[in-house]
Amino acid sequence: MKRQFSLAHLTVLGCPPPEMTYIAAMTGYDYVSIRPIYMGLPGEPNYDLAANKEMLKQTKRALADTGVKLHDIELARIYEGVDPKRYLPAMEIAAQLGGKAVLSSIWTPDRDFYIEKFAELCDLAKQFGLTVDLEYVPIASVNTLAGAVDVLHAVNRENAGLMIDTHHFHRAGDCVTQLQSLPREWFHFAHICDAPGEIPTEKDEMTRILREARSYVGEGGIDVASIINNMPEMVYSIELPNIENAKTFGYAEHARRCIESAKNYLDAHPRG
Structure with a gap:
């Protein structure tokens, strides 16, 4: 079975979903993982497709033109006082x-x-x-595998x-x-990457x-193969933000290096 890869939002942070989709197609991805839920972080672009009908139209066209599919959307955070209904427009999109899929993480200690x-x-x-x-994140409230399993x-x-x-798996120990x-x-x-x-x-x-x-997979110190090979085969979404590489190579070349390094690494570390 051919491995399938998705290009994640953070890897090409400055690219709106239509451009991201064309880059994914050009560089060999099967899917895109987009962020139509605006989080209001400093410097974060707003790709709220429910509110931006023209961007939604262009995203639909890009998906149709390329054959790339949407895999998941992010990020439906659970934080103090959140009403999950606020995520309905993005889920409809x-x-x-x-x-x-919808990616979520938890940012309140109130179990x-x-x-x-x-x-x-x-x-x-x-x-x-x-x-x-559910993604557990080292800087979030639910930040370990045990915490996520409990949820x-x-x-x-x-x-x-x-x-x-x-x-995150490596950072959580x-x-x-x-x-x-x-x-x-x-x-x-x-999500696969190295660090x-x-x-x-x-x-x-x-x-x-x-x-x-x-870091590109295989260029850091994480035993990525052991993590991946102890889970079932599934879609690998490459979430690999690296501002310096994106500036040096451009988003398309950075995305290409992400998937090429991941494929080479996984080929060199097959399941036992």
């Missing part, structure tokens, strides 16, 4: 464009609240045929999934043997690498 709201998010997504895949067991929703990012015991149906896609092997002790440095200085 995802379904309209043929998407499969009762985030369990309730994550379950609600899953229920809202179900009507669109979408999974909701999935608690909500007990058929369309809830676990999204492993190789960077998680063990690959833990992956083997988890339900296979939880795994829908993974320096030394885990930063300062949050600012952790955040800097996470958001703008990840």
Whole structure:
């Protein structure tokens, strides 16, 4: 079975979804993973397709022109006071464009609240045929595999999934043997990238690498193969923000290097 890859939003942060789709097609990706949920972060472009009808039209055209498909949308964060219904317009767009999944993460320490709201998010997504895949992030409230597993067991929703990012898995100090015991149906896609092997002790440095200085697969210190090979085969979404490389090579060449390095690495580290 041919491996399938998606080009993730952060890898080509400055590209709106139509341009991103053409870059994905040009460089050999099967899917795109876009961010139509505007988060309001400093310097973040607004790709809210529900509010920008012209950009939505151009995105539909790009998908039709290229044959690239939409895989997932991000980022349906659970944070203090959030109403998951605010994500409905983006989920409607995802379904309209043929998407499969909604990426989520949790940014409040209030367990009762985030369990309730994550379950609600899953229920809202179900009507669109979408999974909701929980990503644990080192700088978020749910920041370990154990924490994410706790959420999935608690909500007990058929369309809830676990999204492993190789960077975050390494930074959390998680063990690959833990992956083997988890339900296979939880795994829908993974984020792959590399990064320096030394885990930063300062949050600012952790955040800097996470958001703008990840490495091509095989060029860092993460044992990516062990993580990937202890999960089922699935779509690999390459989330590899690297501001310096994007400026040096341009977004298209950066995206090409991302997928080429990932393919070469995975070919060299086959499943046992």
